[in-house]
Amino acid sequence: MKGMRVPAVALLACLLVMALLAVLQPDQVAAQSPDDTYVVKQGDTLASIAAVLGIPLEVLAATNQLTDPNALDVGEILLLPRGAARRSVIARPGDTIQSVAEREGLSVLRLAIVNGTTPTARLFPGQPIRLLQNSAPPSMPFGSVNVVSVPSSVVQGQAGWIEAEVDRPLSLEATLNGAPIGIRPLTVIGKDEGSSDVTLWGGYIPIAASVAPGVHTLNLSYTAANGVAVRRSFPVFVQGRVFAVQEIRLPPDRSALVEEEISQAELDYLAPIWSHTATPIQWRRPFSLPLQTASPTTSPYGVRRNYNSGQYYSFHTGQDFAAPGGSPVLAPADGIVALAEPLRVRGISVILDHGAGLFTGYWHLQEALVAPGEKVQAGDPIGLVGTTGRSTGEHLHWELRIYGVAVDPMPFLTRPLLANPSTVESEAVQDAEEGQ
Numbered sequence: 001m002k003g004m005r006v007p008a009v010a011l012l013a014c015l016l017v018m019a020l021l022a023v024l025q026p027d028q029v030a031a032q033s034p035d036d037t038y039v040v041k042q043g044d045t046l047a048s049i050a051a052v053l054g055i056p057l058e059v060l061a062a063t064n065q066l067t068d069p070n071a072l073d074v075g076e077i078l079l080l081p082r083g084a085a086r087r088s089v090i091a092r093p094g095d096t097i098q099s100v101a102e103r104e105g106l107s108v109l110r111l112a113i114v115n116g117t118t119p120t121a122r123l124f125p126g127q128p129i130r131l132l133q134n135s136a137p138p139s140m141p142f143g144s145v146n147v148v149s150v151p152s153s154v155v156q157g158q159a160g161w162i163e164a165e166v167d168r169p170l171s172l173e174a175t176l177n178g179a180p181i182g183i184r185p186l187t188v189i190g191k192d193e194g195s196s197d198v199t200l201w202g203g204y205i206p207i208a209a210s211v212a213p214g215v216h217t218l219n220l221s222y223t224a225a226n227g228v229a230v231r232r233s234f235p236v237f238v239q240g241r242v243f244a245v246q247e248i249r250l251p252p253d254r255s256a257l258v259e260e261e262i263s264q265a266e267l268d269y270l271a272p273i274w275s276h277t278a279t280p281i282q283w284r285r286p287f288s289l290p291l292q293t294a295s296p297t298t299s300p301y302g303v304r305r306n307y308n309s310g311q312y313y314s315f316h317t318g319q320d321f322a323a324p325g326g327s328p329v330l331a332p333a334d335g336i337v338a339l340a341e342p343l344r345v346r347g348i349s350v351i352l353d354h355g356a357g358l359f360t361g362y363w364h365l366q367e368a369l370v371a372p373g374e375k376v377q378a379g380d381p382i383g384l385v386g387t388t389g390r391s392t393g394e395h396l397h398w399e400l401r402i403y404g405v406a407v408d409p410m411p412f413l414t415r416p417l418l419a420n421p422s423t424v425e426s427e428a429v430q431d432a433e434e435g436q
């Protein structure tokens, strides 16, 4: 395709239509795109295009006979490998999730989870069925790992999800930019031809608000029986998000440096508490609000805070709700109390361990109503809203950390929790039976 020239007007019209369609229905466009091509945009690299489209870099380079992946021209048209852009299919008359899964050669259970339904649910003819949840095609096996599904992109401040299917006992490890990701075996999903168990592994990919947009590297590895380390890298594209900026003036008697040292000491104290990943998954449903009534947000997650005109800055690690002092704070999901004590910066604090490396935190409380080690259920009161510690007024700071990384807690109120497929599925079946 190199050297191909397209009239500028036609190209512009094509780009406009593509942009419009992409806004309307990204999966539909991907599924129905008549010509599997991609027009190179300003700032694109072959790696970022491969990551966004979920195509292995080497496959994209080979399809376009590119010898130098850095020599891309804006407006250049890349050919996509056949089927690479297919992210959804249309249900045929009489289809169920099971029949679609069999036709596409996918795991029935996973297809049901991705589409938020059950394996036996009847589908409407013409209903779009997602094949993958924002993921690359499940066809990047290496060694004993048969299927790997890595999100092609994750939004700054949110969490992605990685899955792998393996058919022999091994210990998978995953890192993003060198930091460990708590990937773990979730459930046995079937048998392979040799009748050994196929185990589904999964884990979150938490992306802090401070992670730069662009392509990052996710490594998946294990040690084979003969002692050889087997490793494969996958690109993950971090999509930038616009965060508000807040200017904070500290009084002259408190230098920013001193503030930073105090904050860091407290973070060092908390890090081992919220980096624990051994607790089994405790939650069963999407999280509920940690307050009885919807309260206005005074400061959302990710607000960039500049102190004294940029001497240093930080990101707001949680969501602040305006709520009157003394309002009960409620557990958003089942969990185990990991901490309940007064801290210098955070004031009276409660941290809940929801299992699998996922923690929630509640700062500036008037009072904690729970003690470490106590089990709580979704909706249980765990404390009272206050203004203790470094707080300028009564409010609840709610924070969610995965493997110690603070991400936006709000998506967890609605998103399906993929971390425990067997539980999620039994809930879905139950809801279907209740006719909800």
Ligand SMILES: [Zn+2]
Residues within 6 Å of the ligand: 299, 316, 318, 319, 320, 396, 397, 398
């Ligand atoms: Zn806050």
